[in-house]
Amino acid sequence: MTDTTQAAAVSASPEKQLPKNHYLNAAHGIKSWLFTTDHKRIGLLYLGSITIFFFIGGAYASLIRLELLTPQGDLVQPDTYNRLFTMHGILMIFFFLLPSIPAVLGNFIIPLQIGAKDVAFPKLNLASWYMYVIGACFTLFALFKGGVDTGWTFYTPFSSTYSNSYVVAVAVGIFINGFSSIFTGINFIATIHRMRAPGMTWFRLPLFIWSHYATSLIMVLGTPVLAITLLLVGMERMFNFGFFDPALGGDPVLFQHLFWFYSHPAVYIMVLPSMGVVSEIIAAFSRKQVFGYKFVAFASIGIAVLGFLVWGHHMFVSSQSPYTGLIFSALSMMVAIPSAVKVFNWMATLYQGSIEYSTPMFYALGFIGLFTIGGLTGVMLGTMGLDVHVHDTYFVVAHFHYIMVGGAVFGYLGGIHYWWPKITGRLYSGFWSHLSALVIFLGFNLTFFPQFVLGYLGMPRRYHVYPEEFQVLNILSTAGASILAVGYAIPMVYFVLSLRKGEIAGPNPWGAVGLEWETTSPPPLHNFESMPVVDFEPYQYEEHEPVPKPYRYSRSEG
Amino acid sequence: MRLSFPLFPEQASTLASKVDSLYFFSLAISAFFSVLIALVIFAFFIKFRRRRAGEVGAPIHGSLMLELVWSIIPFIIAMSLFVWGAIVYFDIVTVPGNATEYFATGKQWMWKFQHPEGQREINVLHIPVGETIKLKMTSEDVIHSFYIPAFRVKQDVLPGRYTTIWFEATKPGTYHLFCAEYCGSEHSLMGGSVVVMEPDEYQAWLDDAGPVASPEEIGAALFDQYICSTCHETDDSGRGPSLHGIYGKEARLADGRTVMRDDDYLRESILRPATHIVNGYPQIMPTFQGQINEVGVLQLISYIKSLGDSETPAAAAGDEAVAASNSVGTEE
Structure with missing residues (x-):
């Protein structure tokens, strides 16, 4: 294999140049970006913004891992450390992971995949990005003033009464940012219901669409609860309304119920879109229909619905009634079923496929492995008798990083690598992208696997100093984090180089099936030259010339 | 290390x-x-790798x-x-x-x-x-x-x-x-x-x-120090209900509810007496929130638990206990 992916060789022959007119050259200047209502440009605005927050959040993570190299608190003060892990969590969750796949790839790809010109409410779409930016400004203000030290969970009465940090500024930031989520969710639901091309029935939708439909339901139904909860914390903090602080007549456990009612489903906002990406990639690079399409589609909906009924598994030691705990534990076990169904269906898709070794495929398979470990350890945490010991230890930290990094981030990176040629019209370096995927996979496991052991040994999370016997495992974890950091830096280089020098991709560099591959790369301003008509099933791979003709929307015409 | x-x-x-x-x-x-999952994926990944351009997977649904x-x-x-x-x-x-x-x-x-x-x-x-x-x-x-x-x-x-x-x-x-x-x-x-x-x-x-001094003894001293006995007498003749033999028993409240007088009830009734008013008694007890710390409240509850139905408390308050209560039972 040469320096570019082998797929490049397949498609490069007939056309060696970008299309004459596309969304990137349809208008120029800063205003054409700041006032755009094009879903593709808004996706790119989000891409730029969340990348900034990913690297700020990553810098916080690096400092955390450096501090934990030694058992003593010798790099930063305790108060600084508390701000480091709090800001790491808040930035990564609210300003990177939640918007990552939906706002970047969902925005860009959903209208293309269903054959629409744009999303249902283009102006609302732009408004959602502005909400994100305004929310981010409040959070950055707090960050420059010294940050917040409550943990991303804002447990009361610490956050509402005791903390001496910029809780209200960050709460306002997250509150405003919540509207960005809600707007995106409303837009996707309306778009998927109303904007499908003729012939694009519900069961012809790519699984990426199904997973975004499920995600959008959570965004619209869950986010308001978080907003209300943060509002109550702010009112207690500023005006001494007694909601949560017992000294004011409130109930501190009530906060945990409200917080996790949103924040557990929020995990599925992060991981469901990744599952959609993985379904797309595995189908495309096995050249095969996804095994058990309807089961995978309904598993997404099942996860979204069940996700709302399991929040109490975060509270087995909170003084919640043991009988309430029983119900939450049993329901949490149920979430494992649709998740397992997805994993097994992906595996079955590989069977008798025509598997191509490519960077997106590496990320997708990495996702399956890491998500499996994250999911199984999640079942362990849902097992009540076991959770008592590992609750609030590094076992939990390791578990949710396997879900959120091994799951959500791997899906996001896989998706970016898969659709990059569609977004930019160019290919990236095959060698460097393979290498960085490998480095990220190894670095990730070295960082987080030792934390499972640490957690079972009893090392609590959010600890700035720790007993000496935990040091070796912490050193392994920090070593892994430094490898991971290198792995994340490499794509920045080859993606930027690809923008200028990357080989021209052509409309369908992977030979994949789906409407988004039947228009030019980059797509024209209104996505398709004429209204596409769909008369083929999803992932309908047939023996044919490896290069599908551009603009061939309909199989029967072809 | x-x-x-x-x-x-x-x-x-x-x-x-x-x-x-x-x-x-x-x-x-x-x-x-x-x-198992890793091995199967790895095996499929090798076995079903693409062998020629244009090849597609088997039509399995x-x-x-x-x-x-x-x-x-x-x-x-x-x-x-x-x-x-x-x-x-x-x-x-x-x-x-x-x-x-x-x-x-x-x-x-x-x-x-x-x-x-x-x-x-x-x-x-x-x-x-x-x-x-x-x-x-x-x-x-x-x-x-x-x-x-x-x-x-x-x-x-x-x-x-x-x-x-x-x-x-x-x-x-x-x-x-x-x-x-x-x-x-x-x-x-x-x-x-x-x-x-x-x-x-x-x-x-x-x-x-x-x-x-045991917790009951310190609690008894606190009971005296805060002159609780002015109202809570050994029988129900006082301005407040008697505390003898009430622990673990139900009480009927002025608003018609019936509550179990357990630890949480007693704690609440010491710190925020207005929350639960026992039927038949006026709300005249002042709040002790901010005056007695949590250790002191625990000791008072221990004392109340130790009160049998009889008029003699199980532990008598000694000078020693009073001294101890001054240092731990009240807000420093």
Whole structure:
């Protein structure tokens, strides 16, 4: 294999140049970006913004891992450390992971995949990005003033009464940012219901669409609860309304119920879109229909619905009634079923496929492995008798990083690598992208696997100093984090180089099936030259010339 | 720096091996499925690699039978984990009837303990091996969590109410005590150790601490100090209800509700008397919030519990107890 992916060789022959007119050259200047209502440009605005927050959040993570190299608190003060892990969590969750796949790839790809010109409410779409930016400004203000030290969970009465940090500024930031989520969710639901091309029935939708439909339901139904909860914390903090602080007549456990009612489903906002990406990639690079399409589609909906009924598994030691705990534990076990169904269906898709070794495929398979470990350890945490010991230890930290990094981030990176040629019209370096995927996979496991052991040994999370016997495992974890950091830096280089020098991709560099591959790369301003008509099933791979003709929307015409 | 490190924590309580068996079982299942899935993916990845350009995968769409198999098997495994987990959990949260009661209060950033005999400690708790011990816990500020990894027990400690944790140590030694719920600046230093001793050593340790007043005795002194007896007389002739023999019994309130007079009820009635008014009595009691700290409230409750139906309290207040109460029972 040469320096570019082998797929490049397949498609490069007939056309060696970008299309004459596309969304990137349809208008120029800063205003054409700041006032755009094009879903593709808004996706790119989000891409730029969340990348900034990913690297700020990553810098916080690096400092955390450096501090934990030694058992003593010798790099930063305790108060600084508390701000480091709090800001790491808040930035990564609210300003990177939640918007990552939906706002970047969902925005860009959903209208293309269903054959629409744009999303249902283009102006609302732009408004959602502005909400994100305004929310981010409040959070950055707090960050420059010294940050917040409550943990991303804002447990009361610490956050509402005791903390001496910029809780209200960050709460306002997250509150405003919540509207960005809600707007995106409303837009996707309306778009998927109303904007499908003729012939694009519900069961012809790519699984990426199904997973975004499920995600959008959570965004619209869950986010308001978080907003209300943060509002109550702010009112207690500023005006001494007694909601949560017992000294004011409130109930501190009530906060945990409200917080996790949103924040557990929020995990599925992060991981469901990744599952959609993985379904797309595995189908495309096995050249095969996804095994058990309807089961995978309904598993997404099942996860979204069940996700709302399991929040109490975060509270087995909170003084919640043991009988309430029983119900939450049993329901949490149920979430494992649709998740397992997805994993097994992906595996079955590989069977008798025509598997191509490519960077997106590496990320997708990495996702399956890491998500499996994250999911199984999640079942362990849902097992009540076991959770008592590992609750609030590094076992939990390791578990949710396997879900959120091994799951959500791997899906996001896989998706970016898969659709990059569609977004930019160019290919990236095959060698460097393979290498960085490998480095990220190894670095990730070295960082987080030792934390499972640490957690079972009893090392609590959010600890700035720790007993000496935990040091070796912490050193392994920090070593892994430094490898991971290198792995994340490499794509920045080859993606930027690809923008200028990357080989021209052509409309369908992977030979994949789906409407988004039947228009030019980059797509024209209104996505398709004429209204596409769909008369083929999803992932309908047939023996044919490896290069599908551009603009061939309909199989029967072809 | 030590180069060797343990993979599993020490087992030092009766609960530890129960939790560990559950852990090893779920670990084995997790390892089995993780390895199986990884191997299958790897095998397919090699075996079904693309051999020529233009090749497509076999037209396989799915199989209801397989879907059922890989839904039902995980379901059975998950449910067996649920049941086993619930059994262990109820072992952890059900306090045996013969448990000896100790007090623990969490405060940014220290643990304060009081033994049933009255000895007080900070951040270190001495206990005898083989005895069932329960801690009645509360917090003076934010939420903390009492965690002893070697015992596999953890319980959040909340402001405004009591929570309970129990354990029976099986092995003498010194074990980590951690605060597991993030509580501010010095959270990672809010810990210490639990020292498990042979019963005779423990007795010697108690004796070394010298003669001290028990919680009931200090509570009795506080009862006098705050002149509670002005209203709460030994029978129901006072301006407030008598406190004799009320613990663990139900009371009818002025608003028609019936409540159990347990620890949380008594605590609430001392700190915020207006919350529950016993039927037939006027609301005239002042609040003691901010005047008596959580340790003092625990001692008062101990005293009230010790009051039998008779007119003679179980413990009499001595001068010594008054002196002790001045230093610990009231806000410093």
